[in-house]
Amino acid sequence: MSIDHRFPLNALRAFEAVGRHSHVRRAAEELNLTHAALSRQVRKLEGQLGAHLFTRENNRM
Numbered sequence: 001m002s003i004d005h006r007f008p009l010n011a012l013r014a015f016e017a018v019g020r021h022s023h024v025r026r027a028a029e030e031l032n033l034t035h036a037a038l039s040r041q042v043r044k045l046e047g048q049l050g051a052h053l054f055t056r057e058n059n060r061m
Contacts, residue, residue: 007048014041015053 017027018038028038046053 011041011045
């Protein structure tokens with residue numbers, strides 16, 4: 001079985017925006033996404049990496 005080392009571009013964009021804003025809502029607004037859609041993108045990337053990328057606290061990361 002091979003492992004796919006490519007990462008979805010949308011998930012990387014979501015990760016970068018949340019990291020810059022430290023706030024899911026602001027990052028979602030910037031990317032014209034809903035809070036839920038942006039969170040799914042980050043979780044998808046975390047799942048692919050097998051690690052938590054952010055410490056979550058309310059709407060902040």
